[in-house]
Amino acid sequence: MMVMVEMIRQNIREKKSARWLTLAIVSFAMLTAYLFMEIISPLKTMVQNAYGWDSFSWGVVTGAQEYLNVFAFMLIISGIVLDKLGIRFTAISAGIVMVSGACIKYYAFIGNFDATSEIFGIRTQVFIAAAGYAVFCVGAEAAGITVSKVIVKWFKGREMALAMGLEMASARLGSFAALAFSPMIADKISISTPILLSLLGLLIGLILFIVYSLMDVKLDRQLKLEASTEEQFRVSDIKYILSNRGFWYIAILCVLFYSAVFRFYKYGPDMFVNKFGIDDEKARWIPSLLPFGTLFLTPLFGSIYDKRGKGATIMILGAFLLILVHIILWIPSLTSVAVAIIAVVVLGIAFSLVPSAMWPSVPKIIPEQRLGSAYALIFYIQNIGLSGIPLLLGYVLDKTNPGIAAKIDNMRETLIAQGFETHQIQEQIQIMRENGDIPQFDYSSTWLIFISCTIFALVFAFLLKAEDKRKSYGLELPNIQK
Numbered sequence: 001m002m003v004m005v006e007m008i009r010q011n012i013r014e015k016k017s018a019r020w021l022t023l024a025i026v027s028f029a030m031l032t033a034y035l036f037m038e039i040i041s042p043l044k045t046m047v048q049n050a051y052g053w054d055s056f057s058w059g060v061v062t063g064a065q066e067y068l069n070v071f072a073f074m075l076i077i078s079g080i081v082l083d084k085l086g087i088r089f090t091a092i093s094a095g096i097v098m099v100s101g102a103c104i105k106y107y108a109f110i111g112n113f114d115a116t117s118e119i120f121g122i123r124t125q126v127f128i129a130a131a132g133y134a135v136f137c138v139g140a141e142a143a144g145i146t147v148s149k150v151i152v153k154w155f156k157g158r159e160m161a162l163a164m165g166l167e168m169a170s171a172r173l174g175s176f177a178a179l180a181f182s183p184m185i186a187d188k189i190s191i192s193t194p195i196l197l198s199l200l201g202l203l204i205g206l207i208l209f210i211v212y213s214l215m216d217v218k219l220d221r222q223l224k225l226e227a228s229t230e231e232q233f234r235v236s237d238i239k240y241i242l243s244n245r246g247f248w249y250i251a252i253l254c255v256l257f258y259s260a261v262f263r264f265y266k267y268g269p270d271m272f273v274n275k276f277g278i279d280d281e282k283a284r285w286i287p288s289l290l291p292f293g294t295l296f297l298t299p300l301f302g303s304i305y306d307k308r309g310k311g312a313t314i315m316i317l318g319a320f321l322l323i324l325v326h327i328i329l330w331i332p333s334l335t336s337v338a339v340a341i342i343a344v345v346v347l348g349i350a351f352s353l354v355p356s357a358m359w360p361s362v363p364k365i366i367p368e369q370r371l372g373s374a375y376a377l378i379f380y381i382q383n384i385g386l387s388g389i390p391l392l393l394g395y396v397l398d399k400t401n402p403g404i405a406a407k408i409d410n411m412r413e414t415l416i417a418q419g420f421e422t423h424q425i426q427e428q429i430q431i432m433r434e435n436g437d438i439p440q441f442d443y444s445s446t447w448l449i450f451i452s453c454t455i456f457a458l459v460f461a462f463l464l465k466a467e468d469k470r471k472s473y474g475l476e477l478p479n480i481q482k
Helices: 002-011 016-037 041-051 055-071 074-085 087-110 124-155 160-188 192-222 224-228 237-242 245-275 280-308 311-330 337-365 368-399 404-417 422-435 444-471
Strands: none
Touching (some): 016 124, 016 192, 041 160, 041 280, 041 422, 055 074, 055 124, 055 245, 087 124, 124 160, 124 337, 160 280, 237 368, 245 280, 245 311, 245 368, 337 368
């Protein structure tokens, strides 16, 4: 029986060409998801000037990534669906949900909304944009955990960390494209145009998930003997996951690490304008250096983990670099543009180190039949932190810079009354900010939030290494089984 199973395995999963083709398909699908996820990130100043949003409104929209996933428990539901109904159903459903949410968000930027109208005390345009983004992120997070399980299914005992690293690199390429090209497209055409283009990309991603599903059917048919002997997932297994201390250390590290990186996308460009004196156009492309560096480094560090191990040590090093970067960005006297660029490059290295070891470590702690729910719970806990951080950042920024957002809004209303078009309003307000007619935002208090996250991330990285030593999970051992 075991010989027969081994022969079946060799038909597909043992073939490198099949494994890497599968990886390429799901990776490009995730690229389109991350393209849309970050498509407005470098446009904070432009959106604020054009639509009169304050920093809190920006936080409402950018923080919507977590609203349904956290408060409606959609992420946990997605994990259970993945383990109970399988990869194919979850992947295609996630693609459909992403496209639907993206359509709603796109409408928010092309619709004609009264600036005084509100829904639940939030400006109508802001509410619709946040609602669309929240729906999109239900699909995006479901797709993320599904692709993680796909990689474990095809690469466990092989080049798993390298495969996860390459998938993450593809996702970062989507982020890079959004950060680098969205401002140029928005400047030349309109703010809504890059949103539309990324929506079309999601349609391609949905098609790719359907293509993968056809391959997955073939694999499952050839592995039916092995699958019949596996222990089936039960809802009660969630209790097992939550009682695992190693799981909690990874989950909390994930929250702290991604809070200190992903929210940098949302506030970094505006901080470069206000602290480092970089003009808005250049400030929008500097954060694009961050995901660009991860394109090469994440697979490299993943390959090192596969061949030599040291996963927990890699996470400690990444967390330490993260502290260094955010302290450099915070120090008030450091306003050199060169310092800002170097800090972003180092941040990219840290961004490569931690995920390259963190995600491939989960299958060493949690059994494969529980992986969908385990990844979902980690994402859920991560999203709790990510939902609060943008609101906290926006709140602190507004409170420590009283009156600036209101002054921008008043200027905008005056320019509208004088007959200025949207792009002219953006230009006029930017000129006023550069001339000092509108004060610059002071980010010194706000950035302490990032520094706090990075310090705690380092603490939990050390705790994880200590737990690995006690429980012998094998986080410091290679992934490739010889």
